[in-house]
Amino acid sequence: MANYVLVHGAWHTGAELKRVASLIQAMGHDVHAPTIKGNRPGDPKTIGLAEAIESITEYLRETGLEDVILVGHSYGGIVITGVADRVLHRIRRLVYWNAFVPNDGESLLDMILPQQVAAMEALAAERKDGSIILPFLLWREAFINDGDLGIARTAYNTLNPHPMQTFRDKISLSTNPADMDVGKSYINCTEDIAASHSHPWHPRLSEKLGLFRLVQIPGSHEICFTHPDRIARAIIEAGRD
Amino acid sequence: MANYVLVHGAWHTGAELKRVASLIQAMGHDVHAPTIKGNRPGDPKTIGLAEAIESITEYLRETGLEDVILVGHSYGGIVITGVADRVLHRIRRLVYWNAFVPNDGESLLDMILPQQVAAMEALAAERKDGSIILPFLLWREAFINDGDLGIARTAYNTLNPHPMQTFRDKISLSTNPADMDVGKSYINCTEDIAASHSHPWHPRLSEKLGLFRLVQIPGSHEICFTHPDRIARAIIEAGRD
C-alpha cells in the first residue's frame, strides 16, 4: 500500500479527481486529493504561487503523511515541485502528469509561448478579481478533445476561476527537479494538445527531471473526466517502485 | 444525424472510401463520398487544382447539402480547404485526415521536401498524359505499412493515375484555414510515414489550422483499407460538435 496525494491543475479542485482517486483506492492504496489554495470555494483570487505551494506543504504536515507519491497535473506540477523542495523527506516519488516542471526562478508563463502568454493576460484582463477563466471553445477543442460535447459541458461547469498571479510568479527552489534525490515519473497523454502542438509537454518539460520514468497513454489533457480508469492505472505504473 | 462528405486522397476515388462510409452510415449519419475531377474513370489527367476543387464545390451545390462535416484525406485536404473558402456557409466542420493544409498561394509540392518533389516529378515524367503513378514498393512500405502483402496488392490495384498538375498548382484562398470561422479537426494516424519521418503531418501541417481538435489513432496512410472501422470511429470523434 502506498500513499498517493493527487494535486490538481488550474481551474480544478480536488473534487474533480475523486473518480481517479477512488479507482486508485480500489487498487489498495491510500489516496488524498486536497485543493490548492486559490481554487477552494471562497478563496481570494489574488493569491500567488508561494501561498499555493504552502497550502499543499501544510496539508502534508497536518496529515503527517510520509512516503508520499506526490502527483501533480498540469499547473500542479509547479506546486509539487515547490512542495518537494520544502518537505522532500515526506516524499517517495514525484509523478508529473502532463505537468509543468519548473527550475528555480521560472514561472508557468515562462514555459508557454509568447502568444499564449499574451492570450492569457488578455483573458485575465477581462476580469476584475485577479482570476482567469478558459473560454469554452478552447476547452472543448484543445483540453478535452477526446470527450463528447456532453462530457465537455459537464466538466466545464465544474471549473473555477483560477488565480492568474500563480501563473506569473517565479518559483523559488533550493534544488532544481533534476537534482532532487527522489524518484521521478512523467505521464504523457499523447493527445494532450493543451500546451501546444510543436511545443509539447514531453520531452520539452519532462527532460528537466533528469533521470525519470516515462509512462504514456492515449488521452487528452482532461483525461480525468474522459478516461479516469486509464489515468488511474497510469498513475499506479508511474508511482510504483 | 450529421452530413458527412468524405473527400479522398490522390490516386483514389470515392469508391475506396465505401467501407469507411458504410461504417459511419451504420452509426446513423448521412455519408457521401464523391470522386474529385481528375480521378474519375475517363477524366483527362491534365486538369489542375482549381477544377478539382470546383468539382467538389459543385457537388455540394448540386446536392444542396448544408451543415456538412467535410473530411479530406491527404491531397483531399487541399481540396476541402478550397471548397470551404468558396462555400463556407454549407460547412459545419472541416476534418483533415493526414492531410495537407494549404495557406493561400501554396501547392502540395510546396509542403513536401525538395528531394520528394524531384522524385515525384521524375515519376510524372515517365508518363505522357500528365499523370503520376506510385511505384508498388513505395506504396507497400511507406503508404500501407500496417497491412499484409495481400491487402497491399489488392488496394494497389484500385488506384488510378493522378493528375500531377493538381500537385503543382498553388491554391487561391481569400481566407487561410486558421482564420476560417468553422470548427476544425485533425486526425493523425501515428504510423503514417507517407509524408516523411522527420517532416511529419502533425504538428507541421495541423498547426496551420490555428485552434483545432486533435484525434490520433494507430495506423498507416492507407488505414481506409487496413482498419476501416478504426478510421470511421476517428472521423466520428473528429466530426462531432
Add this chain to the structure above:
Amino acid sequence: MANYVLVHGAWHTGAELKRVASLIQAMGHDVHAPTIKGNRPGDPKTIGLAEAIESITEYLRETGLEDVILVGHSYGGIVITGVADRVLHRIRRLVYWNAFVPNDGESLLDMILPQQVAAMEALAAERKDGSIILPFLLWREAFINDGDLGIARTAYNTLNPHPMQTFRDKISLSTNPADMDVGKSYINCTEDIAASHSHPWHPRLSEKLGLFRLVQIPGSHEICFTHPDRIARAIIEAGRD
C-alpha cells in the same frame, strides 16, 4: 514459413529472446537467437565490433541459412548492418528494433549524446576487464519503465557485462544501409527512452535506412521481458513481405 534470426542488444544473450522466439515459432516460423561474441559465458570482454559482427556472420554461414529475416535490437542493429554488408545474399529483410543504424565509419558512441558517452566511459572505467554494466536505477527507470519492480529485478539478473570496445569501434561498411538492396523495417516502441527523450530512436536513426517500413507499438526498450507477445507480433508485421 520464414527464417527469423534475432540478434540481441548489449548486456543480453540470445537466451533473453527465447520467449519472443517461441511466440514467433508458434506462428509457424523458423527462429534462431544466437548470442553475439562478447556476450557468451566465458567470452573475453576485450573483443571489438568486428569480432562481434563476424560471430553472427559465421553463424549464418555455419547454419547455411538463406532468405533470412535478420532482426537486430538496440546494439544488435549495428551488428546486423555489418552482417548484411558481408552476406547480403543470405538476407531477405533487415528489421531494426529500437536499434542503432550505422553508416560506414560510425560507432555506437557516435550515435548518442556527448554527456551519455562520458557517462558510459565513466561506468566502463570502474571495471578492469573491458566491460561495462548498467546501474540498476538507470535500467529500472529508463530501460524497463513499463515493467514492475519484480520484472525489473529478475530481468536485471540475466544481464551480462558488455564489451565496451564494441561501442567505441567504428563500423566498416562497403554500402550504407540506405543503399543496401534489401527490404528494411524499423520497429519503434513508443515508450522506449533508453536513447534519449529529445534525441530519439525514430526518426533520427530509422531514417538512415532510406525507404523502410515503420511498425510502432507501446512499450519500453526491454519489451522482450515485459510484453514478449506484443514484440513478437510486431516482428512478424515488420518481417513479412
